[in-house]
Amino acid sequence: MESLGKLIRLLRKERKMSQEQLAKQFGMSRATISGIENNTLSEIGLRKVEAILNGFGFELTAVPRQSTRPTLDTLKKVNFHG
Numbered sequence: 001m002e003s004l005g006k007l008i009r010l011l012r013k014e015r016k017m018s019q020e021q022l023a024k025q026f027g028m029s030r031a032t033i034s035g036i037e038n039n040t041l042s043e044i045g046l047r048k049v050e051a052i053l054n055g056f057g058f059e060l061t062a063v064p065r066q067s068t069r070p071t072l073d074t075l076k077k078v079n080f081h082g
Contacts, residue, residue, distance in 0.1 A: 004038040009037040
C-alpha cells in the first residue's frame, strides 16, 4: 500500500489539490487521505483507494508477484542436466 499512497500524493499534488479538497471530493476525512498517503492507517478499505484512483483516471488491478525462487515448472524448463 505504500506505493499506492505515494502515487495518490503525487497525483493530488500534480492537480494542485489539498488533502482537504481530495477528502471532500470523495466523502472522506483529511486524516484518512493523510493516512493513505503516509501509509499510517492500520486498515484501509480498498473501495476508498479504488475510488480515489478512479477519480484520477487510474484503475486498481492485482498482478501476480514475481517469485524470487524458481517454481518446479521453471526448473524443469531450464534442464540443468542437459
